[in-house]
Amino acid sequence: MRHSCSITVGPARFRIGSDWRAPVDQLRALYQDYPQDEGVPDFTVRLQATSSIRRLIKPQVAIAGDFTLPDAAPLPLEQGLLAAEMAMNLQMALGWRRHLLLHASAVSRNGRAVIMTGVSGAGKSTLSALLGERGWRFLGDEFVLLDPDTGMIAPFPRPVSLKNTAIAAMEREVDDESRFGPVMHDTPKGTIRHLRPRTEAVELMTRETRPALLLFPRFGYPRAVRRVDEAESFVRLTQASTNYVALGERGFDALTGFVRAMSACAIDYADGEEGVEMVERLWSEQGGKVGERAAAA
């Protein structure tokens, strides 16, 4: 490819090649705190023109790489950064086997993690981003990597993908403009802007954390808290995992062990402030205690 860079996030190293310079420059800027050393990558991603003429005229970015979806629509070049992020997610979702992957966000405090999972739009990304600015260590907003051998969480603190109203909310929260990527309008998910995590989250991204509290957040509903039992947690997490089936017996052992060690709640909250306050409250009531039980197990 004409342009390329390497990026390491947590345990995974990506090599991204591109027909254009702009997406690679944007990636380098957004990932400026992350190791960018060349080495044997776990995954290769390619951003390539849909045809030779499309490299120059109304350029369209097609996603290619080790793992692809056959019917993925190309994106305009202005959304090249988004294409790279989507491609990196795709590699993890389809190709990663060293951990059980949960589609979830996570933050930690004192070496113990809160895992938040839910459908797209449930608010898990924004909630983890807010907590990451308020004394918690940001572990990731897209994937939680559960080690089947140890039960520990490997951080995967990619830049947070902020969507629509969450962009303004985090712009109010973070006064360092350099941590934000470009604003991308009219993407398949609306307006998107990435936020680089705080430097500490990146510096500590090789340090594993023990999971302690599992939450199923739902944004935009009147305040409510409901206990979630082990069986419901298990079913919802099998649905939230991209590689549970592929891992076979290791996935079963990892996930049953995980839900049995967790305290789990579904929380409905009206806005980000309420969400943060509810997580703090549940953590003080349950998180620490459960974490001790999990650590002793």
Add this chain to the structure above:
Amino acid sequence: MAAPRFSALPAAALKRVPLGGLEAIYHVSSGITHLLAEPVPDLLDALARLEPGRFVTAAQVLALVAERFDIVGDDPGEAPEAVVSERLSELGALGLVTIVTDA
């Protein structure tokens, strides 16, 4: 037609983990996970307590679990052993127990 008889799979064929009131069961050879509610795990337990390879009828399984469960069907007129036989046949269809039907 003779009544079907049922036997447990070898112990290594299933991994079973209680999750609250339910039980997650991983079927090793197919890689499929099942989530079962009582009394189904108890039917598996009853079969697993027998010597390996022994086949028993639904009525015999019912006798083994009768101390713990008062099994009744959705239809009050349905015999308890018929309910047990149905559940065991369903487990057989999932590959979680072995079934033989004598000619």
